[in-house]
Amino acid sequence: MATDTDYKKSLEYYKHLSLFWTDMVYLMASKPAALTSAGPMRKFAIQAKKLTTEMIEANEDLTEFNTRLAEYYKQLSDTWIEAQEKVNKKIPEIPQDMENLEASKRVWIDMFENDFTQLFDSQKFGENFGKLISSELELSKHWNSMLSTLLETANVPTKNDLDDVYKELHSLRKRVSKLEKNEGSDNDGK
């Protein structure tokens, strides 16, 4: 039976193998490729290693994401089963006629609401939720990074470039607002 350690070992092996050949191909091919330094392929060749690394690491994070997602649905499913058992015990006590239909529905809603709220309020749900979100974010980071690599080869601004612009604009807006305020109070004083 394959263990977690075996899985990690084989992942490490493929990571190493892939990086070895990416590095080797780059070293062997970079000098003639430098002739085409103005075109996109040169940049792409330099960045190709990054793409490989990102993809391998994304695979690792995908495993974590799947673990967290499985735990998330397990918690929901366990809670559902538990709540349904409680409802099953309670419902036979209520006469099954039109007058009591509403009461049966109320029992179902209340018991499920109560059990699920307890779950969503619990430490174990909160912790798994936090880790699930974090693993999703890690996947997003790899995706962003791969896209940035491709965008850079085409001289298109990346997310980081845009973030710098947003930061600069924010700072400028603040300065303008401050200047306008100061100008307003100066005029009031005149």
Add this chain to the structure above:
Amino acid sequence: MENELKIDPKIVSEFFKFNKNIIEAPKMVPAPGEINLEMTPYDVAYTEDKVRLLHFNSPTQKQHKVPIVIAYALINRYHILDIHPQKSWVRNILTQGFDVYMIDWGTPTKIDKYLSFDDYVNGYIDNCVDFVRNEASVEKVSLQGYCTGGTLATVYAALHPNKIKNLIATAPVIDGKRDTTVVGNLAKHVDVDNMVETIGNMPPEFMYYVFSVLKPFEQGIEKYINFFRNVEDKNYVDNFLRIEKWLSETPPIPGELFKQWIRDIYQDSVLIQNNMYVGGKLVSLKNITMPIFTQVAVGDHLVSPECSMPLHYAVGSEDKTLRIYPTGHVGMIASSFSQKVVLPELGQWLKERSEK
């Protein structure tokens, strides 16, 4: 037959009626997007970036000198405070003779990622308050904040007490560590720095997820069953669609603001410890010395009373009032109950503290 299934014929008839209602609903009911909220008329008095300051047209003569500025929450839209002519918070305050302004935060886009608490409090709110002070020729205004707007209003009042005559905090988010809601639990476990760095502004979809785990069966299932059962009841349908329209529209929250919000309010609770910094200045709730009215709802599943009430005990004011109402987060501001109980009490409290 021994194993014959006995079902009350009324249940069968109810089942068929329910199905008929589902089929016929589109013919009888407008889509939420087609609803006219019949909002109280207003003028846009001031704008800055995406923020608008709305000045509502009063149907009655202004009777009180001190205007009220409402800082709406960062989640969903300000419409909830003017959701229906008969349940409108704004309209009620207007008819009590107050001059009402409300801050609409607009819809932040990616460019607003770096807007922070400082920008909202010392920038937008301060500029809106200054505008109203100037417009109404008063030294101070009354400031009301609802939900997350209550937090912003509280921080503002602590940093600019000289501009605030009265503070009204309605279900404010103050001590997140004590919050007993699902929102509080999720907020405490999120790596918010990583989140904002990776996705920037907090997307509406994330907020919808958080809403979906609050009362998932009442709000996610029962509410819609009841809607289809009552599809012939015009009043029911009208109220339902107005609230649904409101619930379905939430803007993104600027990343930097969201980060500070989750970290300082929910994870570290530094606001209540008088240890929060906004724009480089320490926010001390002891600086809030003006009259303060804190409104809390017992059944609030978004901001629990344990999260809001500490404000009442932490401020430096001697004139302070705490009211705990037997309703929920939305019921406190947009219901028949709020019209009959919450607003008359607030109006009376304000009248006594707003010179004519």
